[in-house]
Amino acid sequence: MRRTAPGADTAAALAQDQAALRWLRTRPGRRGLVVWADGHPDLLVDSAVIGEDDPVEVTTLAELGTALGTLVLALATFAAVRSANRSTQLAERSLLAAIRPLLVSSRLLDDDQKVGFVDDHWVTVKGGRATAEAEHEAVYLTISLRNVGTGLAILNGWRFFEERQLGVTPAPALDEFHRLTRDIYIAPQEIGFWQGAFRDPQEELFLRAQRAVTERTAFTIDLLYGDADGGQRVITRFSVLPLPDDDGWMTAVSRQWNVDRDDPR
Secondary structure, three states, rough: EEEOOOOOOOHHHHHHHHHHHHHHHHHOOOOOOOEEEEOOOOOOOEEEEEOOOOOOEEHHHHHHHHHHHHHHHHHHHHHHHHHHHHHHHHHHHHHHHHHOOOOOOOOOOOOEEEEEEEOEEEEEEOOOOOEEEEEEOEEEEEEEEEOOOOOOOEEEEEEOOOEEEEOOOOOOOHHOOOEEEEEEEEEOOOEEEEEEEEEEOOOOOHHHHHHHHHHOOOOEEEEEEEEEOOOOOEEEEEEEOOOHHHHEEEEEEEEEOOOOOOOOO
16 A cells, blocks of 8 residues: 655644555455555655554565575585585595505414514414514514404514513503504414514613513513504514413414504503
8 A cells, every 4th residue: 555645734744644554454365565665754765554553664574584594505505514524524434434444463374474584583483373482682572463454564563571461551651662663564364473682681671571481481571563655553462472382483463553543452
């Protein structure tokens, strides 16, 4: 409904406007846009009548619609970003699992391996076995290994303990490991070996290793290794046990710890 009020009688025009509003409010189904264009500064301009309430500006309705649309878009964006992050995490976990090594003792039927030390000392280690030899100036240790993981294993450290470690024990500190003088690589699903030596007769660990070998008592070797990128480091504990009748040494895995990932236990 549109009307132009005479400028000479503003009060009368206002009274007519108010009567028109009351008439619209009493007529169901005839709500709509009521506009005045009489030039009076106090009159409503471009107003809407909603239900039985006071007039509500059309711009307010537009702003509410824009805000609602923005909220819906924000929720959709949040859901899409969360789904994308989840997909990225799953892809990363799958990639890491595909290159993760895991070392255990080799099988008894695995091939013998010939291992040489830097001083031209050579030993042969059988499948599922270890070697331990003590001399006046050196103690030589080796273990036959198998990589049952899906990624290349790179050995980079080891730790000797004179006795066999049993029960639940905390993971050894990384600063307690001896750094290998060369990296040893073991391909996935293949056999390999670890080798270590003590060469200082004045060192306490040399004397302990020499005593364990000569007296043929069990001892423990902790190996530190990781994947081809140097990540996903793992510590695997091997118990080295003497066989009866001086028939060499047997190995068994007793525990493993994750260094760069959450430990499952």
